[in-house]
Amino acid sequence: MxxxxxxxxxxxxxxxxxxxxxxxxxxxxxxxxxxxxxxxxxxxxxxxxxxxxxxxxxxxxxxxxxxxxxxxxxxxxxxxxxxxxxxxxxxxxxxxxxxxxxxxxxxFDQLNPAGRSRRNVAHHYDLNGRLYALFLDRDRQYSCAWFPTGEETLEEAQLLKKRHIASKLKLDRPDLEVLDIGCGWGGMALHLAREHGARVTGITLSTEQLETARARAAEAGLSDRVRFELMDYRDWKHPVDRIVSVGMFEHVGIDHYRTFFRTVKGALKEDGVALIHAIGRADGPGSTNAWITKYIFPGGYSPALSEVLPAVERSGLWATDIEVLRLHYAHTIAHWRRRFAANRDAIQSLYDERFCRMFEFYLVGSELAFRRMGHMNWQIQLTRSMETLPLTRDYMVDAERGMAAEARHDARGPLATG
Missing domain, CATH: 3.30.1050 (Nonspecific Lipid-transfer Protein; Chain A)
Known part of the structure; x- marks a missing residue:
């Protein structure tokens, strides 16, 4: 046989x-x-x-x-x-x-013009919103969390992720204008507005995420500081002080990397800072698993840094900091798998047994991609000018520690900002 x-x-x-x-x-x-x-x-x-x-x-x-x-x-x-x-x-x-x-x-598979990008996003992100509430953290962060010790709860680790990213944006004065490319359900944008006094515009191609994000901004009393739009990143024309993009670059497609970074450069003011956070692969360029492409993320691809940095260089941007997060996403997905299993009956009531098996296989395979198959996350900080940021990374560490100290002294508790 x-x-x-x-x-x-x-x-x-x-x-x-x-x-x-x-x-x-x-x-x-x-x-x-x-x-x-x-x-x-x-x-x-x-x-x-x-x-x-x-x-x-x-x-x-x-x-x-x-x-x-x-x-x-x-x-x-x-x-x-x-x-x-x-x-x-x-x-x-x-x-x-x-x-x-x-x-x-x-x-060809990663050719993502605007219309195809919107269809690809709808395939995964326009599912019943209750599904994601049943296995993500309370803030619906659908991206890699930050586990300094590996012992954090999911809520703690996702809050620490937001602080970690905020520290790299150098939000050193109020009313900085921030563009959030691929804003999800709005958690990052709301965090930056509430905790750092930023004015944020989040853009997404998901109608489900847009509706939820707008409702959350209104409920939090932040509609005057945060707005959300259904928009392709290529249509953004207004210069801003800061750009953040978390878990969106995997959907750009290798044919469009130069366009993406040219757009980022064009959208940054001369002294602006951008932070791009995405899944990558440590073993060089590859291709997306056929099952993942068909059932989970059509048009998606997790690139090696060797595929990303040439596009950054050609854009004229400075890559001022690069960090590789190794097992953080494996820890994150392990939490998601446990929560999905605990709420499986409720999820099956939304869809059916076949859907549950599909999602179980997706979560298992994704966790193993980070444990066995060379996947990781990378964060690239970008500026237009080499003089925009301090000479060392100390300001990031100081900012992150300052956020933690402030939270410890806040009567609301460390998770109230999530």
Whole structure:
């Protein structure tokens, strides 16, 4: 059997126990070193056939369909074992071929003119708003949190993320005008207005996020300082003091990096500062997994810094600070997975079992991308002039510590700003 030969070659670490559709059980033991143990229940021949020919797409689809299931283990444990062996061993021969296909198509797949960008955003972000409230933090931060110790709660870590980013924006005077590109549900914009006296415009392509963000601004009494617009970043023309963009750059597309950074430069005043926060990959340029592209983020891609920095250089901007966040997103998604599991029945009532399986697989795969597959987050601080900022990073650290000290002395408590 083809699949049996593939697994014999693939499993070099750990142990995989497989129950085939006819009830036969086969154990595959790696000889290259110790590793985790997991089980795979293949429930019909279709699942076996598809896993043999296109595993990058089929594994998630067959889990959604019910053609395969974890055997005496969790989905995370099964996927972890498979990812470990795909990354460290010989790999699946069909997946190597599909990677070449995806590489050849990636400029087409990431072509994101305004109309296509709006459709891609709607695919994921215009879902029922209650879904995100059931697994994100209270502020609905749908991006990497900041875990200085790894022991923080999700709410604490997301608040610390906002402070960490604010420290890099150097918000050193009130009424600075800030543009938030890809503002989500408005949490960052509201934080900058409330805690730093900024005047913020958040732009998004999601109608669901726009509605929620506007309602939150009104509820917080900040509509005079924060406004939200349904707008593509390429349409912004007004110069501002600061630009922040968190978790949006992954949707820009490699064909549009030069346009993005030219737009940022054109939107910054001469003494302006921008901070871009995005998912990246440490192992160089690649392509997006076929399942993620089809079901979660069409047109999305997490770039290597080697793909981003040339566009920054050509724009004429200064990259004044670059920070790589390694396991912070893995910690973040682990929190999301636990919350999703705890609220699974409520989420299933919004959609159905297939949707729940899709989202479970997405969260598991995403966490493992940061634990096993070389993904990380990067933050790039940008200016038009090399003289805009102090000569050292001390001002960032001082600002962040000052925010923490102020919160400790605030009778509202450290989480009241979230």
């Amino acid at each position: 083809l699949f049996d030969r593939i697994l014999t070659r693939l499993i070099t670490r750990g142990t995989l126990t497989v129950r085939y559709p006819d009830g036969h059980i086969r154990e595959y033991r790696g000889t290259a070193g110790p590793g985790p143990a997991a089980g795979l229940d293949l429930r019909d021949k279709r699942a076996v056939r598809r896993l043999s020919t296109n595993p990058g797409l089929a594994f998630g689809e067959e889990y959604m369909r019910g053609g395969l299931a974890p055997l005496n283990c969790t989905l995370f444990e099964l996927t972890d074992l498979m990812v470990l062996n795909m990354m460290e061993g010989a790999g699946h021969p069909a997946e190597k071929l599909m990677e070449w296909v995806r590489w050849g198509r990636r400029r």
